[in-house]
Amino acid sequence: MSKKAVIIGAGNIGRGFIGQLMYEGGYDIVFIDVSDPLVDALNASGEYPLDIVSNRGSRRIIIKNVSAVNGKSADDAMRAIAGCDICVTCVGAKALKYIIPNLVGGIKLRLGDGGSGKPLNLLICENLMNADDYIRSLLETELTPDELAMVGLVETSVGRMVPLPDPETTKSDPLLARAEAYGVLPCDADAFVEDIPDIKNIIPVSPFDFIIRRKLYLHNMGHAVCAYLGMKSGYTYISEAIADPEIRIIVREAMTESAAALAKRFNQPLEELNDNTNDLIRRFGNRALRDTCARVGADIPRKLAASDRFSGAAASVLEAGGKPIFIAAGAAGALDRYMRDSAGAEYNAETAVVDAPAVLSSLAGETAAESPFGQYVLSLFSVLQYSCDLSDLIRAADELRENAGDAALS
Template identity: 40%
Template structure:
């Protein structure tokens, strides 16, 4: 029998990335989810259709063997964890609190059976996600033996997810509820220090000692580039990322902002600029993927979170400032984010309320932690005033 891998979450990243890697590595994959239609399809077919798409072609894969259990069935989830050789989460940071009780129950079964170590790859867009899940799980572990097993025999491993996986459209789901369309990019850097025991061999996974550089690259290059593209593209009325990438002014603006970010990362982490610029070159091709159909709405939604002090725009700008730079283009990106106002994005509407009631300086102090006396605040306010008057304006590069 194949070794088993348990993945909490059969959504975009669970099915669209981690499930593929575990399957390619020889594991039988068990998904934990609450989508009844998806669970039924996975248990009926024991595989699912994954398609990689790019401007150069399409490739089809059938990922299996797979099965699924309902997250509401605590006993079944615990049994799956008890028999797993490796596990992962891909549920969204806010849903980790629902994972913890079932995970704790499964680890208690492993402890009682004197099972070997278990490593859990935590694929969540949250700084310190692995420690957060460990803490949540520990709070649900009451037996001394189970707490000891958790402390000494369970690895919680941080990673950064670079693959872009837009949500399936209603038409795609109606045709095949388990179908997922993704970009071909396949790299899974993980934090070596999070593992317990032998690090398993997983397709496309590489364990890194200086993991902070990979986190910075993902947040302040990949995510930052997406944010710059989304917020200025929205101002010009574009829908898809590839449309914004085809606008020469936006492309040049985004590259200028990424240069500021790269300089800040190099100063803070001692990163090799050639390595980071190679990643930028790769992203330019990936962001222009017409077949993926990635929307600026997806890239820009929830601006309150994306403007936070350590997140993609403000965090990158702060690194640049600390390096003695004047991050004008990153400041312009922050200002454009303040104008992102889709009516169905509650975060964006809350941001607009704060701007109306508090003004720009107070809002960016509250939302982004940029104090009014900070030079960055002046840069953002200057850009915001220009964009309010001329929404399609961009700074000269």
């Protein structure tokens, strides 16, 4: 009897990464999604194409043994979850709360009379720090302690970059997914209940805290810096932005700040983290992905929130005795984009400088504007209001680094 993997979310990560891992691991795949056309197309085809693309060319993989269930059909979704061998969520952090009813129902069917009685291990493929604790908080009001103990909430580190499909591609082939070649999924070995499944390229790691923080505070943070400064400079694609020498300098400096802090906190070789930085910057330059600055920079409130990629990385740097100046440059770009989008045609630079502390505190925490990191962000935000030349931003950041701790920042 074949093994079955249920993947909640048939979007870019679901089809562009997790589906491949499960197919190559020997699983039949059942997607749960709320898009009627996508569910119908997956069921009609039973497979979908995945293009692995790079600046050197592309190769196509056909992901087979695929079916789909509509998440709006609660009974069908619950039965799929109840009968699977492993379950994965990749719906986006903001949508997690909406999958809980089907997940709870599936767990109760699984553990109740007539169910398999087996634990459910849920791989959490979301860019959200402490996603396991968040899902647990949603489940613990719906499940008994004994039921919850049978659920493994397994955090993962999704490193593969999978862009949203462009409209032309969606129109010609709605099932086609495109992704880079990187295809390893580290996961929290200590979070599984009972046996850890042996699936090619899904790598259980213990302890996992370093892996998840490296992903969020190095990869995601550097990606976001590139996106916001790319938009500021008028670029559409991440590959265009990272090819800009000044953006590349700022991205590398920000990632180097974070890498040094991670190395110190987790007693990891700095050389390996710097190698990881170099590899990521190279991967950001994948022109064939056509990954947009708008996609990577979406949902600014979450990205500027406390403990997310900017504030969390900055806190790590400060804790290690460093100065997150270039991380602040990226956060200033995010704040600039957020305030311009909010004001629209009425945006005024002078007014924005006055309003920025309150806006930053509303997004990153009530004391954010008074914190050392917040002061760096606001100083560099002011630079962005009066110059579109990123060399001015670099000079200002260098001056802040030289004068860090001066009374001018207090």
